[in-house]
Amino acid sequence: MNIKDVAKQAGVSVATVSRVLGGVTPVSEPARLKVLEAVQALGYRPDLAARRLRSRRSNAIGLVVSDIRNPFFTEVSRAVEDVAFSHQLSVILCNTDEDPEREASCLNLMRDEQVSGVILTPSQRLLGQFRPGDYGFPVVLVDRYERGIEADAVLLDNFDAAQRLTEHLISQGHRDQVFLYGADSTTGRQRLEGHRAAMAAHQLSVRATGIKPRVEQAREASLAALRRSPLPQALVASSGLVLLGIVEALRESGLTMPGDVAVAGFDNMPWTRLVEPGLTVIAQPTYEMGREAIQLLLQRINDPDKAVRQLVLRGELLERGSSAASGRTPGHGMP
Numbered sequence: 228m229n230i231k232d233v234a235k236q237a238g239v240s241v242a243t244v245s246r247v248l249g250g251v252t253p254v255s256e257p258a259r260l261k262v263l264e265a266v267q268a269l270g271y272r273p274d275l276a277a278r279r280l281r282s283r284r285s286n287a288i289g290l291v292v293s294d295i296r297n298p299f300f301t302e303v304s305r306a307v308e309d310v311a312f313s314h315q316l317s318v319i320l321c322n323t324d325e326d327p328e329r330e331a332s333c334l335n336l337m338r339d340e341q342v343s344g345v346i347l348t349p350s351q352r353l354l355g356q357f358r359p360g361d362y363g364f365p366v367v368l369v370d371r372y373e374r375g376i377e378a379d380a381v382l383l384d385n386f387d388a389a390q391r392l393t394e395h396l397i398s399q400g401h402r403d404q405v406f407l408y409g410a411d412s413t414t415g416r417q418r419l420e421g422h423r424a425a426m427a428a429h430q431l432s433v434r435a436t437g438i439k440p441r442v443e444q445a446r447e448a449s450l451a452a453l454r455r456s457p458l459p460q461a462l463v464a465s466s467g468l469v470l471l472g473i474v475e476a477l478r479e480s481g482l483t484m485p486g487d488v489a490v491a492g493f494d495n496m497p498w499t500r501l502v503e504p505g506l507t508v509i510a511q512p513t514y515e516m517g518r519e520a521i522q523l524l525l526q527r528i529n530d531p532d533k534a535v536r537q538l539v540l541r542g543e544l545l546e547r548g549s550s551a552a553s554g555r556t557p558g559h560g561m562p
Contacts, residue, residue, distance in 0.1 A: 230271075233269060294323075298496050303517035314525065325350055346517075354413060366379075382540070383414075388418065390421035400460070403461070406436070408465035445471070445476075461489035470508070504549060
């Protein structure tokens with residue numbers, strides 16, 4: 228059985244069957260459904276190895292993320308896989324742990340596997356020297372980007388989101404804030420800049436600590452801030468893992484929020500609604516970011532010369548009890 232049998236069964240051309248099975252060239256929905264029905268009826272299995280030899284590309288894309296344990300990247304990965312599956316594409320997932328050597332190894336693997344393209348969350352070092360033409364396959368950046376890079380990208384407006392989050396805390400009377408951010412990523416630095424802008428607009432001092440965006444590092448940095456006198460009025464996290472570390476530190480210290488210290492951060496994870504009295508967060512359109520990233524990649528594969536696009540999405544501020552006005556004034560310790 229071969230592709231001609233599928234074309235005959237579906238009543239379409241061999242070229243149409245090839246485009247449907249290739250997964251990246253547009254085909255009308257009725258034709259696509261006919262081909263898929265014929266494939267199922269005949270039990271046809273394409274010879275992927277032969278196709279790879281002919282096209283010099285596999286029927287796969289790569290997804291390279293900095294930390295798969297981060298729920299943000301888990302959700303992005305789910306969106307990418309969902310869209311890839313609908314286009315009969317496989318996804319090769321690599322985790323870099325922000326390690327440039329491991330990142331280089333992942334990208335070399337993608338070359339060896341002859342993927343059709345890669346969705347990449349680059350390390351800060353790679354981003355500083357990133358040139359999309361260096362890889363031999365299309366690349367779409369997600370979550371991280373620097374001005375001046377000529378590459379497709381899907382991003383959150385990090386400056387705006389952090390600025391609005393900080394302004395919200397100030398409006399609740401929390402003027403003395405400690406901002407914990409991921410020091411090794413452009414995302415963390417962009418959120419720090421948004422925080423700084425909001426504080427400067429109110430002539431307030433900035434207290435910021437750069438850490439690796441891990442729960443344990445955030446917990447330790449939070450405990451250090453809570454040991455100082457006076458207590459800060461608010462602890463602010465630049466990511467969901469940092470936010471979890473803050474909550475662990477407060478629990479360990481026997482402090483309440485917002486009565487002793489207000490808390491706010493990024494990423495609307497399910498647990499943020501369960502921690503009493505609910506955590507104020509910036510909800511990122513995470514699934515949408517993954518979906519848009521793979522759509523941009525498919526468009527780039529189909530049309531390598533198309534204009535570069537950077538899609539910037541806006542986060543949603545979800546106000547909950549953790550940032551409510553506490554009545555405590557600056558210069559005072561625990562009640």
